[in-house]
Amino acid sequence: MRYLPFGDAAVLVEFGDKINLEINRKVTALSEAIQNANIQGVEELVPTYRSFLARYDPMKTTYEQLVFHIKDLEKTTSAPVAKKEEGSEVVIPVVYGGEYGPDLGYVAESHGLAEEQVTSLHFGKAYRVYMIGFVAGFPYLGEVADEIATPRLETPRLKVPTGSVGIAEKQTGIYPCEAPGGWRIIGRTPLKLFDPKLEPPAFLRPGDTVRFKPISESEFKLLERNQRKALPEEENK
Amino acid sequence: MKALQVVKPGLFMTVQDLGRYGFLRYGVPISGAMDTFSLVAANLLVGNKQNDACLETTFIGPELQALVPMQIAITGGSCSPKINDQSIPMWQTVNVQEGDFISFGSMKSGCRAYIALRGGIDVPLVLGSRSTYVRGTFGGAAGRHLKIGDVIESFKVSLIKTQYALPDELIPQFTNNIVVHVILGPQDNMFTDEGIETFLSNSYKVTLESDRMGYRLNGPVVEHKGKVDIVSDALLPGAVQVPKDGKPIVIMRDAQTTGGYPKIAVVVSSDLCLLGQAKPNDAVEFSRVTIRQAQKKGNEYSKMLSSLDQKLKAAC
Numbered sequence: 001m002r003y004l005p006f007g008d009a010a011v012l013v014e015f016g017d018k019i020n021l022e023i024n025r026k027v028t029a030l031s032e033a034i035q036n037a038n039i040q041g042v043e044e045l046v047p048t049y050r051s052f053l054a055r056y057d058p059m060k061t062t063y064e065q066l067v068f069h070i071k072d073l074e075k076t077t078s079a080p081v082a083k084k085e086e087g088s089e090v091v092i093p094v095v096y097g098g099e100y101g102p103d104l105g106y107v108a109e110s111h112g113l114a115e116e117q118v119t120s121l122h123f124g125k126a127y128r129v130y131m132i133g134f135v136a137g138f139p140y141l142g143e144v145a146d147e148i149a150t151p152r153l154e155t156p157r158l159k160v161p162t163g164s165v166g167i168a169e170k171q172t173g174i175y176p177c178e179a180p181g182g183w184r185i186i187g188r189t190p191l192k193l194f195d196p197k198l199e200p201p202a203f204l205r206p207g208d209t210v211r212f213k214p215i216s217e218s219e220f221k222l223l224e225r226n227q228r229k230a231l232p233e234e235e236n237k
Numbered sequence: 238m239k240a241l242q243v244v245k246p247g248l249f250m251t252v253q254d255l256g257r258y259g260f261l262r263y264g265v266p267i268s269g270a271m272d273t274f275s276l277v278a279a280n281l282l283v284g285n286k287q288n289d290a291c292l293e294t295t296f297i298g299p300e301l302q303a304l305v306p307m308q309i310a311i312t313g314g315s316c317s318p319k320i321n322d323q324s325i326p327m328w329q330t331v332n333v334q335e336g337d338f339i340s341f342g343s344m345k346s347g348c349r350a351y352i353a354l355r356g357g358i359d360v361p362l363v364l365g366s367r368s369t370y371v372r373g374t375f376g377g378a379a380g381r382h383l384k385i386g387d388v389i390e391s392f393k394v395s396l397i398k399t400q401y402a403l404p405d406e407l408i409p410q411f412t413n414n415i416v417v418h419v420i421l422g423p424q425d426n427m428f429t430d431e432g433i434e435t436f437l438s439n440s441y442k443v444t445l446e447s448d449r450m451g452y453r454l455n456g457p458v459v460e461h462k463g464k465v466d467i468v469s470d471a472l473l474p475g476a477v478q479v480p481k482d483g484k485p486i487v488i489m490r491d492a493q494t495t496g497g498y499p500k501i502a503v504v505v506s507s508d509l510c511l512l513g514q515a516k517p518n519d520a521v522e523f524s525r526v527t528i529r530q531a532q533k534k535g536n537e538y539s540k541m542l543s544s545l546d547q548k549l550k551a552a553c
Contacts, residue, residue: 004423007475007503008531012423017468046261046471048495053471055261058532059539133469133495136264136373140469176264177373194263196363196375202263 001074003067009058011066014051019142019170023050024130028086028207030070033077039069047206048131049140087129087208092174094123094165094212095220096187103184107150107167121145122186123212127172129204137176137194137202141210144172156182163188165212176202187212190224239304240354240391243383244338247299249448252358252377252389254290257366261494267474268368268376268490271349271449271513274409274542275313279353281546282310282330284397289357290367290377292389294350296516298341301352303333304388308355308396312403314347314411314514328408330400347411347514356392370491371449401549407541409511413519414440417508418526418534419477424467424499428479432460436477436501440520441485447517449491454521458483459501469497475504475512477523487512487521505531507538 002014013030016023031045031052041061046053056066096119097104108115127141134140143149149170157180160166164175166183173183176193193203204210215223243250253276256269270276270293277287292299298316311318311327318325319340325331327350333339341350360367360377369377378387425433441456465481472478476488478498487504488496489512502523504512515521526534 005420005503005528006423006471006500007420007473008505008528008535010473010503012470014423014470019468044259044261046494048470049468051470053261053473055473058535062532063528131469131495132262132264133471134264134493136260136266136370138264179372194373196265196373199364200263201260201265201364206262 003070005063006053010053010055011063011070012051012053013070016050019049019130021128024128024206025086027052030074030077033073034070037069037073039066041066048133087205089126089209089211090204091211091213092189092191093215093219093223094187094189095215095217096122098217100188100217100220101165101186103153103166104186107148107184107186110150111147113147118148118186119214121148122167122172123214127210129206129208129210131206132202132204135175135177135179136196137204139174139193139204139210141172143170146170150184152182153184156180160185161188163190165189188220190220190227192227238356238359238391238393239388240307241301241339241389242304243299243385243387243389244302245300246383246385246387247294247341248297249295250299250383251293251369251371252290252360252383253293253368254366255288256490257364257368257370257376260364261471264494265364265373266370266491266494268370269366270351271490272313272347272351272510273513274510275349275351276353277542278328278403278407278545279310279312279351280357281549282312282328282401282403283308283353283355285353285355285357287542289353290360291354291358292352292383294341294352296344296348298344298350299383300341301339301389303335303337303339306335306396307333307391309333309339310353311350312353313350315345316350317342317345326402328403330397330402332400348516349514354389354391355396356394359390359392372491404548407545407548411511411514414522415511415515415519416522416524417512418505418531419502419523420505420528420531421502421525422500423503425501427462427464427467427499428501429460429462432462433501435459436485437523437525440522443515443517443519443521445517447515449489451489451492452487452512452515454485454487456484459485461499465499466497467499469495472496472500473503475506475509476500477502477504489513505534507531507535
């Protein structure tokens with residue numbers, strides 16, 4: 001483990017330099033332990049694939065003091081062994097291919113598979129939420145089967161629609177809002193992954209387990225409509 | 238209370254306060270004023286709280302019409318503000334009558350100006366802040382920059398009796414050559430000694446690809462040791478990333494919260510407001526300090542801010 005200064009008001013704690021379940025579990029466990037310990041001066045924790053950032057108030061603590069506290073907690077914190085000790089299991093409905101998944105054809109072709117084989121490999125597996133980043137509520141999920149791992153687009157799209165489900169190398173992820181992006185888009189979910197009016201605002205959190213469920217276009221439209229109805233009136237305008 | 242109507246929106250005018258803290262783990266950037274000192278000063282000059290929401294303008298100022306008698310203060314980049322074509326001072330409390338038009342000339346120094354209204358701008362708190370985050374389409378005025386015809390509301394409070402002026406020695410001077418202090422790391426070990434030397438001893442030009450998300454810089458190539466990517470980790474405003482092409486990118490307040498380029502250094506907190514006034518073609522130099530030196534600077538800055546309120550009262 002490495003402790004690194006990140007400017008004058010944050011510490012970066014690195015557990016490794018790989019995308020790896022064991023490393024990510026340690027990240028989740030220790031950052032949660034720090035959260036629960038209410039260490040003086042700690043403002044927020046940002047867990048990622050293989051490190052976490054602890055932002056602190058330099059008027060309340062110092063870099064050295066904070067590193068000392070974290071090292072102390074590290075001794076008494078062990079990563080959970082069984083999966084069920086961690087976050088919740090979430091099912092995300094996805095309509096694959098067509099206008100909803102413009103890159104499904106490319107992913108299939110580049111691996112010599114039929115489109116149906118790609119989708120069943122994608123929904124046939126449970127994924128861990130490794131981190132939330134990029135834009136508000138974007139979950140980085142891993143890892144997809146080697147047979148469908150695909151590099152990003154050479155030139156990113158300027159606009160990827162809300163709900164798009166993509167693949168980038170061995171990661172899969174969901175765009176919670178319209179954003180530029182280079183992931184290979186294979187489908188779309190009607191589920192709203194981020195709502196700033198809720199606490200917490202993101203539907204998923206690091207450590208959760210995600211399964212995708214294939215749905216038809218008409219189910220997509222129905223779910224999308226129902227979700228809209230459930231929202232407060234101002235959003236229906 | 239309806240306070241101002243937008244006659245012309247200028248280039249990119251948004252509602253900002255000091256930022257949205259505590260949600261980075263959900264991918265929500267800090268947002269908030271690019272030049273927090275100018276925002277705080279504007280608020281104090283109209284008797285507001287430091288964190289009240291103001292208008293942030295970029296380069297080309299707006300034209301606004303007052304819907305009620307009010308008090309404003311304009312701070313930040315030197316932007317030649319006027320009321321009904323009469324010049325008005327910046328960094329002071331200014332009384333505005335109902336029906337007055339507030340307009341701006343060209344930006345002579347800096348890049349962003351702040352307009353505080355007595356009482357603070359009344360938009361809903363979203364995740365604890367009134368700051369606009371345009372990409373996420375939330376915060377501020379309906380999650381977007383202001384448009385023609387928008388009505389800006391403020392909280393109704395009584396006007397202040399004295400007009401304040403910021404003491405001259407506290408008014409920042411924005412030049413085209415900006416020196417910011419940095420702390421090396423967290424990934425400075427991914428650069429060669431020559432690369433770090435290049436970064437610290439040259440000046441870098443701010444390019445046109447610069448906005449509230451970040452500044453792309455142009456200048457001598459900063460050499461990586463080997464690998465040019467990292468497994469994505471967290472970002473904060475002030476982080477200086479160096480992608481494959483060796484040209485630094487400084488992360489600013491609306492940036493993505495994670496990134497896969499190594500970070501050679503991070504700009505110290507108290508220099509971020511200076512950087513927030515940088516515009517295309519400005520030159521930026523990075524000067525190395527230790528954490529302790531940076532925190533000392535930060536403490537002095539905080540003390541200066543907290544004594545500003547008293548100073549303003551004493552000055553009038």
